[in-house]
Amino acid sequence: MFYITRICHNTANWEHPTGSAAEGEKSFFSANGYGHEEWLFRAEWGIGGWQYGFLQGINDKSRRHSLLDRGVHVADVVLYEIPGKNTRRYVARIRHVEILTDEQAADALAEYKKRGWYEKMLGEIDAVDGNKDAFGHAVWAPHVLNIRFRMEDVEWYPPDTFAQQGDPVLQYRRYTFIQRDTDTRFPETINRRRTRAGQLTPPVQDAHFRGGGASRECSPEHGKIQKALHEELKREYPGAEIVFERNFVDATVRTDTEIILYEIKSDLSTRKVLRLALGQLLEYAYYWEAEPERNIRLVAVGRTELSTDDARYLRYLTDKFKLPFEYRHVKMLSTDSRIAGADS
Incomplete structure (x- = not known):
């Protein structure tokens, strides 16, 4: 619009x-x-x-x-x-x-x-x-x-x-x-365009700073998505290790066979979520030594459903470049009850 x-x-x-x-x-x-x-x-x-x-x-x-x-x-x-x-x-x-x-x-x-x-x-x-x-x-x-x-x-x-x-x-x-x-x-x-230990529960939902090479700050929406994601992951992976903010990754799931890294973006534009999350996920997964005994999955997390064009783009990335890259739609607790999807 x-x-x-x-x-x-x-x-x-x-x-x-x-x-x-x-x-x-x-x-x-x-x-x-x-x-x-x-x-x-x-x-x-x-x-x-x-x-x-x-x-x-x-x-x-x-x-x-x-x-x-x-x-x-x-x-x-x-x-x-x-x-x-x-x-x-x-x-x-x-x-x-x-x-x-x-x-x-x-x-x-x-x-x-x-x-x-x-x-x-x-x-x-x-x-x-x-x-x-x-x-x-x-x-x-x-x-x-x-x-x-x-x-x-x-x-x-x-x-x-x-x-x-x-x-x-x-x-x-x-x-x-x-x-x-x-x-x-x-x-x-x-x-004019201008390592740390993880925790077993999501951080507080207020905006907060995260350390690292450069200070990163999370909005209230980010925290609410993180909390909703936690509830979903507990149900999906009951025996797995689920950690938040370890080495600045929003959420990490470790099973016997795979490591799943989740990067959350609160933008309503799913195209922007994919754009912002991909570079971070690739760095988290491959810049340092990976664990060869486990498969790696990279998951961008947003609060709206993929549009048709964004889904096509994601398929192209995974087919052409063989990236283990996925998108996950997680509704932000309570706030997103009004939002079923948004234009990219």
């Missing part, structure tokens, strides 16, 4: 509020001195590789639930702003934006509060003389965070990319989430 939506004007690349509402505008921004989307690109506030944020276009609960109920869980989104009267400036295009469920939104906000980011946001509202009593107020914004994406999926427009005469975006004014059939009429973007 492809959508376009407006975000509030900001002069600091949407990293913090700047108190720069368009003159004469009547909106939440002009009434309260800030918009909820002003932290959208605060890169240091990532959780497990995810950037959480807010889009006013799906702020309305019924609109967001309508999208989710229609199977719109992932969308490509073009953002524009209105920096002055009768002007529309294209800001960025974000691929694979995930629309959060109520539970995901609550989990993400709880993590923001635990890390002190929520208090920081309130302080930055004060700094621009904004009305922080309206921040996250149920009447104005049921959820402070309602989307997530990966920063590498952000493509910026040059700063002088304004809508030209005849561009339909010049007709748009309200903060709505407008579906477009094609993205061919939009301007071109500039890409």
